[in-house]
Amino acid sequence: MAEQLKIGVLGASGYTGADLVRLALRHPNMEIVALTANSHAGKPMRAVFKHFAHVDLPDLVTIDEADWGALDAVFCGLPHGTTHTITREIFASHPHVKIIDMSADFRLRDAAIYRSWYGVEHSATDIQPEAVYGLTEVYREKIRNARLIACPGCYPTAVLLALVPLAKAGLIDVSDIVIDAKSGVSGAGRGLKENTLFCESGEGLSPYAVGKHRHMPEIEQEIGVAAGVADLRINFTPHLIPMSRGELCTSYLRLAAGKTAADLRHQLIETYANEPFVTIADEDVLPQTQMVRGSNYVVVNVIPDRIPGRAIVISTLDNLVKGSAGQAVQNFNVAFGLDETTGIEQLPLFP
């Protein structure tokens, strides 16, 4: 019989936490033993998310009530800035617990950049060097032994899986990258905000956080690493789309001298030949969010630009799965030596 690993979910009342619970409930090696949500502590999970009416789950507790020592892994779905302390504490006192953080708090290696984008001082800089950036396909080997895994943001996952291999191989000019990004509304979370009301975001399309989105420095950091370039600056412009799930990034790229769109596509096919979750679409197929909804898959393709010397790369994923909870489970599988696809093999739900 397969090993049962005990897990806890910090921040189980958000969309990311809930999707982690959904996956964990059907994961053959996970047993959910703690769910925290300070504002809902004491309630059954199904009172907070009605779609869990069919299953048994532990009631929600406060962070203080959870017994970290009893766990093998902690998934953290809290907002940024709230996890430094608790993560540091668990990290220090429970060396056997693996922490898989879906928040933004340990993604940026440079504390100054963290401060300037998130507006708070990072209070756990001492354990930052222990954090592995959880872009599974890129950092798989480091994830195997990591105790603290900082899962990437949803947009960075979509962008980086497409662009990192191209930057690494020197196929593109990383100083001229324009990324027009589009996301469904769940990316904004379950908090009550006027702009995510049905009547405000339905039947309409809004750019937001133009030039200011916090996923920007993450993308710059990782493309910079891949290309060996410091202080990279990209254009990243997100738009809110009237759908719940799904994200699509259209990246407008300048090719390295002599390179073609076909070279880029070939590079991606080669890089991802044996990857279970990255699909390079057939030659004439444009990626669309409908190809990934509810699944851990990413679809990427390269389209020739009419303008010589340029190419268009399109990548898409489900922001709550591969963009968050699914990738977290994927990293869990890697970190515990399980088959990497365990529990996240669901095919996209279409229509």
Added chain:
Amino acid sequence: MAEQLKIGVLGASGYTGADLVRLALRHPNMEIVALTANSHAGKPMRAVFKHFAHVDLPDLVTIDEADWGALDAVFCGLPHGTTHTITREIFASHPHVKIIDMSADFRLRDAAIYRSWYGVEHSATDIQPEAVYGLTEVYREKIRNARLIACPGCYPTAVLLALVPLAKAGLIDVSDIVIDAKSGVSGAGRGLKENTLFCESGEGLSPYAVGKHRHMPEIEQEIGVAAGVADLRINFTPHLIPMSRGELCTSYLRLAAGKTAADLRHQLIETYANEPFVTIADEDVLPQTQMVRGSNYVVVNVIPDRIPGRAIVISTLDNLVKGSAGQAVQNFNVAFGLDETTGIEQLPLFP
């Protein structure tokens, strides 16, 4: 190692067929060996449904090209009226093959009623007596040995799971049933119709087929059987809702003398105490399609009416899963002696 059963899907280019394929691909005891779609024969499945880009599947073939003898089970997702001949032929020549029909063709026991609602003569009346109505929770024992399983329509599944136990127990007046039904657009299929274009059905709500919907006689037949009443007539009024998946039926009922809404709820709790897929919602929880999207679950509840002597029963399901492909897999599991939940344990996708 678990038994591998070879299956074919007739009509794999419709939404119902595609959702069957989605479930079959992850079912541990199914191997897909044939997919038919006359109008798309010769194409790979992923050219017809892009969300299958991630997996290998047999190419689509015509019905004539399929080798029925090689199969253990055939799922049929063709439109009504098109399956009589092929079903009869397979039934006659391949006694070991189980046929699980998701079309309407073998649901009605009375050929005259079939003719009057579907407008065509039934040409396989000789095998109709062999057909078991595939409402799993009601006909489970007969399904175990059936060779031809006629899966119910999506609306009838939602209505009958809620009302059959009440009618059987004599708790309601079956001569006064009003069912206001609401469905997402996928219920209308993938055929090109003006009223299912995004611009026509989006941001709007339309009643349709009022007094004429073909799921009506099925509901009348089965409530009639449950109550022991012939020639039952109900009111069934469907509405098209701007969402892709999901169905919700609000049934307005007159109680039998002396009965209360609480009696109805108690009856349902008792009936479904051990059923894996039927959830009676907590006392104050109103069923909503968000509780079942993408899953094989049904949620039902009974709400007291302010008008004495009446009650409101609400039931909801995903029309493509429990309302079609999921229930078909559930029946497959029963018919082949597998654990009934195999391959359809997915939790609802929310948001």
Added chain:
Amino acid sequence: MAEQLKIGVLGASGYTGADLVRLALRHPNMEIVALTANSHAGKPMRAVFKHFAHVDLPDLVTIDEADWGALDAVFCGLPHGTTHTITREIFASHPHVKIIDMSADFRLRDAAIYRSWYGVEHSATDIQPEAVYGLTEVYREKIRNARLIACPGCYPTAVLLALVPLAKAGLIDVSDIVIDAKSGVSGAGRGLKENTLFCESGEGLSPYAVGKHRHMPEIEQEIGVAAGVADLRINFTPHLIPMSRGELCTSYLRLAAGKTAADLRHQLIETYANEPFVTIADEDVLPQTQMVRGSNYVVVNVIPDRIPGRAIVISTLDNLVKGSAGQAVQNFNVAFGLDETTGIEQLPLFP
């Protein structure tokens, strides 16, 4: 040149208030001189509603800052329970000002019923007898001279325009009325609530307030008046639909002895022969919200039920226009002796 009437809008930061402003800006006889919104006081209207970026409007002020004496009419878009005091004060001190209340506060004639449904004591019962129920087509003559017009709720407008003529003419059994109601999300207002977030109400369908909706007593009151029946009880069951605007009510009726669906339809055609905003649909046309979006029109039709002795009446309107701001303008036109269609002749926006 046409007369210019000075108006104020109380509660201009809600959807109802905003739609009133939209109509008033293009009404040839209205001049907007005051907009109140306590929580947004001091802001320009276009900071609160971006779609007003194209026009000049007075900045928002608090209720206390408004000069009622300078106005000819006040439209009130505040939530129920908040308008008693201010309405009473304006009514008492500014006899020339007409008050057109879009809230629920003066719709119910019986203070005890108000208290039991709204949970607060009515503190302006003395002026309640002055209030005219603003269902224009029914109370037009009284509206001409009214100083306080209590515009009906959105659902009641849709239901009553369809059922009042039938009840008055004795064509239906008013003791057996089941109304299955469906509304777009704007009916819930702009307040921040979890269930009206895009991710919660999108791609899903939810019944709500079953047996408890506050529009129920209004409907009972007015059908009771029309039929001459006291203490009427009806079934009214609302559902939240994933669209922004629009409302459709499906009423399941028992016919008076010997009457037919055709009799009902004939009665409605006759009643509304000269009404500019009530359309009886062609014989085989089912009303749908797409027929009225963004307009002041109501569409009604009667559909025969397969069950003898019953009929189905369907009515639809835009909840923010004919269901609120549009009907308020219509009443303004009547009250000031203008052509009744002035400023609300817009045709539906489709798609």
Added chain:
Amino acid sequence: MAEQLKIGVLGASGYTGADLVRLALRHPNMEIVALTANSHAGKPMRAVFKHFAHVDLPDLVTIDEADWGALDAVFCGLPHGTTHTITREIFASHPHVKIIDMSADFRLRDAAIYRSWYGVEHSATDIQPEAVYGLTEVYREKIRNARLIACPGCYPTAVLLALVPLAKAGLIDVSDIVIDAKSGVSGAGRGLKENTLFCESGEGLSPYAVGKHRHMPEIEQEIGVAAGVADLRINFTPHLIPMSRGELCTSYLRLAAGKTAADLRHQLIETYANEPFVTIADEDVLPQTQMVRGSNYVVVNVIPDRIPGRAIVISTLDNLVKGSAGQAVQNFNVAFGLDETTGIEQLPLFP
């Protein structure tokens, strides 16, 4: 009393034609005397578009049945390639009739470019020089006396109103323009296509026609004219968004040496200071389709890019109004010497 001008609409059964009819019905100087739709000839308009149930309109006729001599103006909403012959014939035989073409057929000045993008030979090249490109704000003076007005495509209208003044003033490098465009589904028309079914385009986002969209040469032509550059090539990448109406273009621009985003914004403010339909949004306001739905307004803003030497320009409009029927009416008003805003003053419908 105002002059009444007789108009006809060619292709009244499409979304563009229908929106023209909607506006014309409330235009004080238009009388609709002919509506053509070959495939629906003989039907009443309200049988083809149910939202016209409230009004009287001439029945649909074939093109051959229409009496062009009786008209003052013809609006053409036919698909491209179908209007050459009829336009030429009307142009030749009825010199007093003004033709306002909403199709693509007379937008491109170069017949070779037309042929290469539209795949058909242009058969009315002789009257092409008479055609004025109907971008009202740019070509107003020529439109006054034009007999043939070729209204721009929806995307070109959104892009060109934003970029033409910048190109003219030499503020941007026109050789490096990337336009990421997003449109609601109505832009694809009412024809039956699988990808515009509700279930296919709902809850999802798809790029389409990447590098191949037919609005590209129009944009290149007009920016080229503005900048005085021949053979311009731009990147134009459209995406299909799950909403019915609305279009938003995000243009990524390289600034001319020494110029800033503020310079661009200032130029636009100056250019459009007295234009009734072009709104430059407040400094921190990002344009969104919700600001224009159902109206003839365009909203534009310039946002500084973090990357030095670059800027982002965002423009949005309703594709069926300012992007088609509304601009056609605006041109009609100009051509007949009416107040330019007549009949198209409607404010956006929000929510």
